[in-house]
Amino acid sequence: MARVEFPTRNAAAMVGSHYRVDDFYEVGREKVREYARAVQDFHPAHWHEADAAELGHGSLLAPLTFISLVGIIAQKRLFEELIHGYDLSSILHTDQVLEFHQPIKVGDRLTCDVYVDSFRQMAGTDIIVTKNLVTNQDGELIQTTFTTLIARSSDDVDSDVSDAVRGVMMHGVTQV
Numbered sequence: 001m002a003r004v005e006f007p008t009r010n011a012a013a014m015v016g017s018h019y020r021v022d023d024f025y026e027v028g029r030e031k032v033r034e035y036a037r038a039v040q041d042f043h044p045a046h047w048h049e050a051d052a053a054e055l056g057h058g059s060l061l062a063p064l065t066f067i068s069l070v071g072i073i074a075q076k077r078l079f080e081e082l083i084h085g086y087d088l089s090s091i092l093h094t095d096q097v098l099e100f101h102q103p104i105k106v107g108d109r110l111t112c113d114v115y116v117d118s119f120r121q122m123a124g125t126d127i128i129v130t131k132n133l134v135t136n137q138d139g140e141l142i143q144t145t146f147t148t149l150i151a152r153s154s155d156d157v158d159s160d161v162s163d164a165v166r167g168v169m170m171h172g173v174t175q176v
Contacts, residue, residue: 011083011126011151014116019082024109024137025070032062032106039063052105062104067134067143074112074132075147083116083128086151094127095148101141109137117146126151 036046041063044051052060075093079086104110117131127150134143 011086011116011119011128014083015119017082017116019077019114021070021074021077021112021114024111025073027062027066027104027106027108027110029060029106031069032060032066035066035069036063039065057103057105059106062106064098064100066104067098067110067145070110070112070134071132071145071147074114075130075149078114078116078130079151086126090152092150093147094150095146097146099144101143102136104142108142110142111135124152 032046036042043061043063045055045057045061046063047060049058049060052058055061075091076088079088079091111134113133113135115131115133116128118129120127127148130147130149132143132145132147133141134145136142
């Protein structure tokens, strides 16, 4: 990728831009259980279909923060395809607002539309807010999320620090 001379200008110019993640995320039964285990959410509807059925659902329900798996993919693509010039290892996720419209269920095919909602600078950092609309295979709105990210341009990040951050990542993010 060509170096972006002024990433801040690029990011500011992107306010109002939109893109749709080019593939869906299919919610799997074991992925729901794995995620529930990881966040220590032992509600029976995450583990047993019968318990989800008692709540009126035909399949397991994902924990409320399960959407973060889709969000990681969407945010990575934001900085790879739309907003250039930032070191991905130095982007800090600082705030998240989730609006729940429907539960996420096993079998859902989730699509994410990402909007660059706002941009501002403070104390030498760029603050980018995205609005993400998550829909299922039927076009029904599942969640609306607002994500606040703090970023520095690649030129502002010490390469040793960047390498150290990459070394402590718990898991990689792969493209779907």
